Amino acid sequence: MNPFRYVKATSPADALARMGRNPGARFVAGGTTLLDLMKLGVETPDVLIDINHLGLDGITEDRHGLHIGAHVSNTDLAEHDSVKKKWPVMSQAILAGASTQLRNMATVGGNLLQGNRCGYFRDVAMPCNRRDPGTGCGALGEQPGVEGINRYCAVLGTSPSCIAAHPSDMCVALVAVDAKVKISSPAFDRLERAEDFFRLPGDTPQIQTRLGPDELITGIELPELPAGARSMYLKVRDRTSYAYALTSAAVVLTLDAKGRIDHARVALGGVGSVPWRSHEAENALLSSPPTEEAFRAAAEAAFAGAVPYQYNGFKIALGQDTLVRVLNELVRPGAGERP
Amino acid sequence: MDNPEIGQPDETADVAVPVTLTVNGRRHDLMLDPRVTLLDALRNYLGFTGTKKGCDQGQCGACTVLVADRRIDSCLTLAVMNQDVPIVTIEGLGAPESLHPIQKAFIEHDGFQCGYCTSGQIMSAVALLEHEKPPASDTEIRERMSGNLCRCGAYPGIVEAIRCVRDAARNPVAGEAA
Known part of the structure; x- marks a missing residue:
């Protein structure tokens, strides 16, 4: 690790003042991503601002929904009674990620900023436009005779600069429930929809979110889901537990009196450069009866624009099946189970 | 404000800072480089070598300790971030003659x-x-x-x-x- 100066902030305003406009300063909360990247030499801050003591660790509920401090741990959010009852998709997504140890350390604010887990990003000897703009994308395998290892990469939202998949489970659920991110800067506070918070790589993959360099995430707001909403998160991975998603789906759904789908929000994980909201799937589902055919059509629509790379083409079929299974589970619990 | 030069790089960054850790009910006052992880502080500065370093990147759990009664990976947190909280290591559980x-x-x-x-x-x-x-x-x-x-x-x-x-x-x- 590079040497750095450690300072402890005492309030959000103090944290922002200490950050100032120093591009070499980093906030540290849970540290589970930042310290890992510092050991690898990917992150080399000269100042580390500890934001674990800003008083942002509460969860409160009112008629608008749930207000979650940025420093609430993943464990506390997943185990919160209201979250389990009213936003089960959130609880399921968080518990599908990492291990208990890491969920105890990791914060919801940090989860929004966890960047990506692409092996090329994490290895400073490898080309990566996200880490070092202009060096190329190792995962694409652009150099003659050098393969790109891209089995974990995205098939939606990629660009010639970067094909990494967004690794978060929680953020997929945040997009599905239309959460808002609370952001503070020295000048003002603002709310950003979770869906808009993440930036597609385009030709500036090094800029991953809409959080400014002088801004701090102070919390997340979960709006009440529509009356009668069912929600669920399902993750498919290489092993039963403690692995990043190959594919995942978070869905919030309501049925009208005639049993037709009158509200659907669909977000996909493991397949997109960002937590991927699928308007195409939602449009295909709206006003449809909740049948296998309708679900299959929605899943096909979701991946109509998918671009597979050498080793990750399987994610298209797997991602479709994941979404169909969640939809089946939501309308016929148990129906999605395979014998 | 303990730091007048807010946001400025510091030439003295590699100088040790005071860190107080409370491990298995006992308080320990140390001077540590801020880069020292909780895991390294426990093993290399306090001699609690029961806690193991496996992957050193939060994937294996060999370094699991309790901080404020919660299990965490001690390799992914800095010692300086874990002051004023009770830390329990394997040495704090039991002894050979009185196992947990x-x-x-x-x-x-x-x-x-x-x-x-x-x-x-x-x-x-x-x-x-x-x-x-x-x-x-x-x-x-x-x-x-x-x-x-x-x-x-x-x-x-x-x-x-x-x-x-x-x-x-x-x-x-x-x-x-x-």
Whole structure:
């Protein structure tokens, strides 16, 4: 690790003042991503601002929904009674990620900023436009005779600069429930929809979110889901537990009196450069009866624009099946189970 | 404000800072480079070498300790970030002549082979059974212990040890009979 100066902030305003406009300063909360990247030499801050003591660790509920401090741990959010009852998709997504140890350390604010887990990003000897703009994308395998290892990469939202998949489970659920991110800067506070918070790589993959360099995430707001909403998160991975998603789906759904789908929000994980909201799937589902055919059509629509790379083409079929299974589970619990 | 030069790089960054850690009920005053992880502070500066360094990147769980009764990976946090909170390591659980029930159960049920992951496994199991909602099934034990890898593959014994301690706590008489 590079040497750095450690300072402890005492309030959000103090944290922002200490950050100032120093591009070499980093906030540290849970540290589970930042310290890992510092050991690898990917992150080399000269100042580390500890934001674990800003008083942002509460969860409160009112008629608008749930207000979650940025420093609430993943464990506390997943185990919160209201979250389990009213936003089960959130609880399921968080518990599908990492291990208990890491969920105890990791914060919801940090989860929004966890960047990506692409092996090329994490290895400073490898080309990566996200880490070092202009060096190329190792995962694409652009150099003659050098393969790109891209089995974990995205098939939606990629660009010639970067094909990494967004690794978060929680953020997929945040997009599905239309959460808002609370952001503070020295000048003002603002709310950003979770869906808009993440930036597609385009030709500036090094800029991953809409959080400014002088801004701090102070919390997340979960709006009440529509009356009668069912929600669920399902993750498919290489092993039963403690692995990043190959594919995942978070869905919030309501049925009208005639049993037709009158509200659907669909977000996909493991397949997109960002937590991927699928308007195409939602449009295909709206006003449809909740049948296998309708679900299959929605899943096909979701991946109509998918671009597979050498080793990750399987994610298209797997991602479709994941979404169909969640939809089946939501309308016929148990129906999605395979014998 | 202890730092007038807010946001400015500091030439003296590699100078040690005072760090107070409370480990197994005892307070320790140290001078540490801020880069020292909690894991390295425990092992290299305080001699609590029961806590192991496996992957050093939060993937194996060998470094699991309790901080404020929660299990964490001590390799992914800085010592300086863990002041004013009680830290418990494997040394704080039991002694050879008075083992913690989970330590005893790991021996009885063959919960280890080489032993390198064992202190992390045991710290995780202690948190699971004493500070979290008890696991209802073997599947749940496996899921909630998935942050602790065992390359010898002692998993069946680990699950058995945890199940038995859980059952003994639920029903002390039956637990003793078993």
